[in-house]
Amino acid sequence: MDLDAPDVDALIERCNTLHEEVEHYVTAVDASQKQAKIPCPVEYRTLRSDFKNELAFLNKLKSANHPPEKARHYAVSSNLLYYEALWAAAKRSSGLLAFRKYFYWNRQKGSRVNGVGLRKGAKQGKTSALVDIVAADGMEWIRVSTISEKRLLFDLAKLGWQNDSDSDEEMDVAPSTNWEDEDDDDQVEIVKNARELARAARANPMRGHAPRLRYVLTRITTGKLKEVDMVLDKMRAVGVDVQCANEIPDTPSLEEALPNLLVDRSRTLSETLNIDCTILLALISDISHGECEILDWYPGEVRAQILEERKEKLLPTHLYPAIASHPMVTTQEAADQMNLIVDTLATDKEKIRANLLLAQRDRQNVSPDELLKEWLALSDHPAPKGFQLPIRVEPSNIDKRIGGLPAVAKKLEAELGPLNTSIFFYGWSTGLTTLSSNRARAKQIERLINEMGLKDGEAGPHIWLCGESRSLIAKHGRRRF
Known part of the structure; x- marks a missing residue:
């Protein structure tokens, strides 16, 4: 009899706890996404299905x-x-997008990764x-493993x-300066996985950079065995943050x-917000402020x-929760475009x-308190606490700013x-x-930055994309005769 084998009832109890937590999380995600209208819904179906299937397996085992x-x-x-380790790692993280x-x-089954040829170690048959x-x-990828030290030594x-003194000299040899010159088939599984993560991260950049990589090893201790530490060093050599027990x-x-754990885009907003023309129009549109026939x-x-x-x-x-009490600026070009449409x-x-929004024309010398009072009188919706008017209009000075931006x-x-x-570069250059x-332009910026990449220390523009737009209600000038 295997004394170390787990008790089925105990496993079911643990799995029930896990399943209940995941269901609670899923309910919260659904509620959050319905309210915030997140552009990319959280991909939790695989996680939910895996945990549900595991519970069903254990219950079936008991009933047999x-x-x-x-x-x-x-x-x-x-x-x-493994599922417990995965969920624990998730709870120690933030902004979960997928599992x-x-x-x-x-993807093309060729031999290039974002224009970079595959090296010796990357096998043609393995592409994910x-x-x-x-x-x-999306800026961090996490892999979890419950491999034990005993199993790692066996592999x-x-x-x-x-594992003897004759091999000490060989083990002290410095690792290859380029891990891609080594054959993956000569490596243990967790090293192979770390290298696969590095290749995939390089081919799937976020905001111009490969996602950060973290590998959680729940049953391995660092600094205990030389052989194990060498494996960990090989994993770190590809740029993975290895986290041991x-x-x-x-x-x-x-x-x-x-x-x-919930995706909250307001967490990453700058203190002052740069408002583009599409949001200026949404803020003043009659559609946004009351019932329209x-x-x-x-x-x-x-x-x-x-x-x-x-x-x-x-x-x-959407807009008021994001803006909250943040001071706002807009470029002269965005303000001019809004006024042209107005x-x-x-x-x-x-x-x-x-x-009122820009404290311009006949409201140019009106105090912020009076601007807000008039604003609220023209709306069915209360403003958020600390809502600041007016939006400050700034010259974009793009010719001077572009030199300090990345080459892309x-x-x-x-x-x-x-x-x-003028709009996006102003926000980019000022942080x-x-x-x-403007979803089309935001996606265009993201695509080009990911194609051309950014150097270490560089960052792309930070864009908060609203899922909805609002036009001006239109006076009779739009009537089609």
Whole structure:
């Protein structure tokens, strides 16, 4: 009889606890996403399904009424230890986006990774890496392993490593200066996995940089065995942060961790916000501030926005929570574009809001308190606590700023056009978050930066993308005769 084999009832109790926590988390994610309208929904289905299947397996094992010794034998094949380690690592993280997701570095089955030829170690048949947890809003990838030191030493022995004094000299030899010159087949599984993560991360950059990599080893201790430490060094050589059992911090309770686990884009906002033209228009639109009748001459886009607003209010649900009490700025070009549209299409109330928003024209010398008072009188929605008017208008000075931006800025300037360049480059160069509902331009910026990459220490523009836009309600000038 295997005295170390787990008791089935104990496993079921642990798995029930795990399953309940995950279901609680999923409920919170669904509620958060419904309210915040996150552009990329959290991919939790695999996690939920795996945990549910594990619980079903254990319950089936119990109901089979096997003799105790046989039941314990089957219980050894349970993946619960791994799932517990994965969930604990998740609770020590933040901004969870996906679980047990594969990322690819060679989708075309050719021999290049983002324009970089595959080296000797990367086998043609292997083109993906499993990431257990995509965290930090996509900026960190986490892999979890419950391999034991005993099993690792066994795997090393199979590869020809010797644990005796004759091998000390060989083991003290410095590792290859380039891990990609080594054959992956000569490495133990966790080293192979670390290298696969590095290749996939390089091919799937976030904001111009490969995601940070963390490998959690829950049953291995660093500084204990020379052979194990050499394996850990090989993993670190690819840029992975290796976290061993003696380095893992305490895991918080779900109640403590939950606010951090949810994707909250407001956590990364700059103190002052750069407001682009699309958000300026959304802030002054009649659609955003109250019930609007749909008239027969309204364009289809305006009709759709009015219907959407009836289902979900843009200001109290999306824009006001993000803006909160942050000071706001906008570029002169964005303000000029808004005013051009206002002068052409705006209703009387929209014109007043535009002047209040920027303290311009007949509201130029009005105090902030009076601006806010008038603003609230023209809206069905209360403003957030500390809401600051007016938005300060600043010259973009792009010609002076572009020289201090990464090289990709020149390419972007040619593609974005003067207005969008002034808006996004101003936020980029000053380190401000740009609030925008211009999804096409935001994706264009992301694509080019990821294609061209950024140097160490460089960062791309930080853009908070609103999932909805609002047009001006339109006066009779839009009527089609």
